[in-house]
Amino acid sequence: MAAVDAEKMTALKQLKSAAERKAKFQEEIFRLTDDLASLKAELKSAHGAILALVSQSPCKTLVGLCPRTKNTTSIVQMPPPLPSPFRRRIGWPPDPQQSRTFVDARVKWVRDRGLDHAVEKEKHLQPFHALKDLLLSSSSSRSLPLDIIAAHRDDLRLPFRAIRFIRLFPSAFLEEFPQQSSAAAPPRPVIRPTPELLRLHDDEQRALAACRAETADRLLRLLMLAPARRLPLRVVDRLRWDLGLPRDYPRTLLPDYPDYFQIVPSSTAAGGGSGVLDLELVCYRKDLAVSAMEQYAMRIGGYKKGMPLAFPLEFSRGFELEKKVRKWLDEWQKLPYISPYEDGAHLAPKSDLAEKWTVGVLHELLHLLVPKKTEKDNLILLGEHLGLPLGFRKVITHHPGIFYVSNKLRTQTVVLREAYRRDLLVEKHPLMGLRFQYIHLMHKGKETGSKHKDRKRKRNASWIIDDCKIKDEEEEGEEEDEEYDDDEEEEDDEDELSAASDVDTEEEESDDQDEHSIRSAGRENNFPRGGASRTVRSRKTMRSSV
Structure with missing residues (x-):
């Protein structure tokens, strides 16, 4: 029994010593954990101080910050910032320019009467112009039977029957009934243009000839915006009216600039082998790769590549931004301006800097157009070809001071605000002046015959x-x-x-x-x-x- 008791006492002593060693090890672990946390905190604070110094003087190098160098005047070049996954793994704060800080607030839409009127006064202008081109390009007589015009109703995008549309504009189109050889056959009306319409058409042809070089440069800059340096020809056809291109531009404009453009088969999987054609860029001109924002900043002076540029803002009457949205907008305007002619694929998809680049692309695209506006569907169609991120349509609604969306004419039209003063263009292209004359001619015949009736009514x-x-x-x-x-x-x-x-x-x-x-x-x-x-x-x- 005495031997057994002695063994038990020995085992208890061993257990007690093991428990004491375990407690000491735990204390050591706790101490090391605290030391590690303090070192991590010091590392974060040191990194924050370095980021603050770099943000204050991004173009300068840091002097005397290397502990291994005895010479305090040595110059140490800062390493590039770590990618976002490593920042998240280590726990460092994210790069403010590569993060998303837009507040979750609803930006309301407020109507702008002047810009709505700028869109609405061009009602029926495009089908009117298409019908004019069809008449004047038909034959030497410059006239067409009504049934032929009715057969092209879909191509002309006429809103209703051809005869009704033609009779809306008696000052532009004449309806004649030629003599029939057979008395039994019903008369077939023939449509021909009026002398006023012929005069405007001749003025338009002279304006197109005078602006050929400028038109080619605008089309070239549109192709330079695309990362693939090419666009489907159907997309260019859809933007033909807004770009100010002649109706037969593949035969009359493109062959005169072989060092700019060439028509090639489509390289995409959807269009390859099906006869789809693309308009491809031949020569990239660096002197044209300057956006409208950069040109304005250079005229003022003091601008260098990569500096912050603030977009001009104009809001509708009665529009008010929430305080948190205004604060975010002020910080967003201070971000560096990345040229739309540069590739933005390296930017974080949902960052504020990527959104500013997207706004810059849309701003430059609208600035290239003659009326400084286009249908929203055209922008959606162009988005995938210009490398814009998915969901870029929300960018338009996030910035109502830069873009205005009009709901007139049964569609949505995106208008560049800074290009308009009320319903008038600030800088009017010669083609826009002629289009306004077409609008005046469309309403001229209606005004002369019923002004006195309207006053009495x-x-x-x-x-x-x-x-x-x-x-x-x-x-x-x-x-x-x-x-x-x-x-x-x-x-x-x-x-x-x-x-x-x-x-x-x-x-x-x-x-x-x-x-x-x-x-x-x-x-x-x-x-x-x-x-x-x-x-x-x-x-x-x-x-x-x-």
């Missing part, structure tokens, strides 16, 4: 005086009602303009009805606001008294 007493004129209006054709509607839309304010466009839309959907039903519906529904029911009653009373 605004007064209720004029309904009795114009009794005979009202009877004459009932016997007139469909074009008289449309002229009356369009003149009322021009004199109303912009709120009434949008409402009138809805009425026109309803009329366009009922094109298949006969002319009598269209005229009766137009008289019952198209009255000035605020007096429709009263005007109908006054007409009925007037006619009954007569």
Whole structure:
């Protein structure tokens, strides 16, 4: 028994000594852990101090910071920053320029009447211009039968029937009925341009010839924005109107600049082997790889590559930014400006710096266009070819002081704000001046025939005086009602303009009805606001008294 007790006592002593050693080891581990934490904290603080020094003087080298060098005047070049995955692994703070700091706030849309009017006043201008080109390029007689024009309705993008569209503009198109050899055959109307339209067309051709070099440079800069230095020809065709290119530019413009462009088969998997063509860049001109923002900064002076550039901001009347959004915007404007002609693939996809590069690409693209605006669908189509990140459409809504999205004309149009003062362009291209003359010609025939009628329609007493004129209006054709509607839309304010466009839309959907039903519906529904029911009653009373 004594031997057993002695063994137990020995085992207990060994267990006790083992527990003491274990406690000492744990204390040592805790001490080493605390030392490691303190060293890590010191390392973070030292790294923060170095980042602060580099941010204060990014172009200078640090002097005397190397502990191995005895000479305090030695110059030590700072190493490049670590990539983002290593920063996250070590626990260092991320690079502020490569991080996303946009606040989670809703940027509301506020209507801009001037920019809406700049979009809305070009209603029907593109189909009008396309119909003009079809007439003048048809034959030496510069005329076409109506049935041929109706067959090209989809190509011309006519909003409704060809005859109705032509009769909307009597000052631009003439409708003639040539003599028929057979009395049984119905007469086929022939459409020809008016002398005023021919004169404007000749002026436009002279302007296109004078701007050929400038037009080629703009198209070249558009290809320089694309990382692949090429764009599908169908994309260029869709932007032809906004770029100010002639309708037959592949035959009249591109062959004159063989050192700029060439048409090649598509290199993409979707377009290869299917006859799809691309417009490829031949010569990259560094002197043209300067954005509009950089040109303006160079004119002011003191600008160097990579310096911060702030985009000009203009907001709609009544628009207010939240305080946190305004603070973020001020910091975002101070970020370095990366040229849109540089590749932004190395930027973090969702960083503030990548967003500023995306805004710069969209800003430069809109600046290359003649009207400084385009449909939002065109930008979406171009996005994948210009290397823009996914979801870049949100960038447009994040910056309402740079871009404005108009909802007029049944589409969304992105407008470059700084290019407009109310509804007028600050710098008007010669082609835009001619387009405004086309718009004036489109409305000219409507104004001359009904100005005195419009003034009398605004007064209720004029309904009795114009009794005979009202009877004459009932016997007139469909074009008289449309002229009356369009003149009322021009004199109303912009709120009434949008409402009138809805009425026109309803009329366009009922094109298949006969002319009598269209005229009766137009008289019952198209009255000035605020007096429709009263005007109908006054007409009925007037006619009954007569």
